[in-house]
Each structure stands twice: as C-alpha cells, then as structure tokens.
Amino acid sequence: MKYHKEIFEIIFHGRGGQGAKAAAEIVAQAAVSEGKFVQAFPNFGPERSGAPTKTFVRISDKEIRNHEPVVDPDVVVVLDETIADSVDVTTNLDKNEALIINSKKSVQEIKEKLNFEGRAYPIDANGISMEIIGQPRPNTVILGKFVQVTEAVGLESVKKEFEKIFLGKIGKEATEKNLQAIEKAYDTI
Template sequence: MTLSQFQVRFHGRGGQGVVTAAELLSVAAFYEGRYSQAFPTFGSERAGAPVAAFCRIADRQIRTRSPVSRPDAVVVGDATLLHSGDLFAGLGTDGYVLVNTSGGIDRPALDRRLAELQTERIAALPATELALRHLGRPVPNAVLLGGLAALCDVVSLASVQRAIAERFTGPLGAANQAAAAEAYAMVAHPAELSGASPD
C-alpha cells in the first residue's frame, strides 16, 4: 500500500495510554519502512483529564507540525468522552472510527458524521475489559492498536506486536501482545463479537 499520508487522532483520558498508543503506532509504521510522526496534545499531567494524541504515517518525510485536524481515523479510548467535545471534527466520510466501549455505538444519535461512515469502518471494542483481563490494569493502549490494525490496515498486527514488545518487556509485554492479538481478531471478525455490534 502506498500512502500519501494517513492521520490518526486518539482521544482518551490521562492514564489510559493514548499518548503511548500514538507513539507505538508510529513505531509500528517505522518498522514497515514508512515515515511517521506521533505527538500528544499536552496538558498538565493529571490522571483522568481528556488527552489527545496524533499519529501521521506517510511514505515521505513528514514536515508539518500542526495537530491533526483532518483525521483519517479517530480512536476514542474512553466512551465517556463521546458526549464532551467534538471528537470527530474533520473526519471525512471515508474515515475510520474505533471506540472503546463494551456496548454498541448509536451512530446517528452520537454524531451525524458517524452515520455517513461505511459500516465496516466503524468498530466498538471492549478494550478496557480486554486490558483488565490480560494485564489486570485498565490501560487499553495496546488493545486499541490491535483493533486499529484490524480496522484500517495501515499497519500490520506483526508490526504492532513488535512495537509493543520493544516498549514493554517481560510478562507485561507478552500480556499486551496477547491483548492486542485478541483485539485484532475481534475487530477483524466482528460477527464473532457478541454484544458489540457497530450499530
């Protein structure tokens, strides 16, 4: 796949690891020989505060430094953010959305832009549940990346796994890899996913 530029915006809360998720996505893309750039919006470091992070992936050097205003994909790390702020600003009709929720996503009620998205480009993923099950902690960053790899095919699961392994050593790394793999499977085969229908 050639890429002029693929831009991802992550929304989450401090402590969920969305900044790390953006960073790991950029590392995964780097492993695939692409140029990539990840950076957070930054506030004072407070657990629970809304945080956004960005990742750009391209086949040539990325020079722009401005925040991602026209994302190709939006990852929502915490469903409680869905009703606060304009999470999907700039998202085109061919965009992708991944939401961490154990329920479904009521697309039209949430945002008219979601209603216009192709069904297979929007996914709900119980990422916190997966993280708790695999890691024992509600830190869904690796899980979300596994899901994103399945959803939009911009990086392979193998590269995501490699980035996770480099970042997290020992049992934590293995658990994160397992969690990411399960998330990948859930998003790649949504039929097998009970109770998390995109609609």
C-alpha cells in the same frame, strides 16, 4: 478537504495518564520499522491526570514536513468513551473514515449517540484487557483493532514495538498477556 492526501493522519483521544501517548508511539515506531515516515506528538494543551488529551500520529511513504496539529484525521481512536460526552471526537470524520472507540455499545448505538455517519468500530477494550491482563489497559489492546481496521501498520510490527518498549518495564509475563490481548482485539469482528 484534507491538505495532505498522501499522509495518513490519526487522532488518539484519551485521558491524561491513560496511555494515549504510548499507543501513539507504538504505532509510530511500528511504521518506522516498516520503513515509513512518521510524526507523533501530543496536543500541547494543559495536561492534567484525568483530563481529556489528544495525541496525533502521521504516517507517510514520503518525508513529512508539515507541522500543523492534525485537524482532519483519517481515523480517530477513543480510549475512553466518556470523552465523547465532552469532546466532539467525530469532527471532520467523513463517511468513509473510521472511528474506533473503546465501548460495549453496538455500532448502531455509537452512530446514533454521536450522530456519526462514517464507519464506527466499537471494541470492548476494557473487557478484553480485564479478561486477559487482569487490569484495564485499553490503550494497547485497542491497537489490535486499529491494525485490523486501518492496515496502516502490520500486527507483527506493533507487537514487536510493544515488546521493545514494555518488556523491560513490565516483565515477560505481563508483556505476553498484553500481546495476547492485542491479538484478541485484532481478531474481533
């Protein structure tokens, strides 16, 4: 049972260097811009490029004092579906809780493969990202789906934070393409 019912808790699963931390930070800063309280922190394991990593986000209307790692999430986001082969990504995800996974598989296929009875939301984030950005950038694209599924933060806040963090780094054109990709993921069924 969750210790903190009033705190919305998210785990991002990615591989070192894949941008799970950036995705988590965008969600957190978007929530801050909406006047909410947040925590965003990596699971402090040995981080190596390519190794599975976990990043945690908490969002609440009240001050967050708890500093445990997130163990009982409300939603899990998986940026690379091969992680599910070695990590149990659905741990403590109940029937009414959500798994968002970067995959071409169908809902049924995901549920069967992971033996998961909750709400599964596969999204072809690599495909959308290749089509619009021309590079595999699943971490930001999947945020569109995250917003659609959870409504934990608004789409506009997420886009604004993306721009704030990335405009200076990747330039106007690439930023706009990323924003389009986020929108496309938000619009997927």
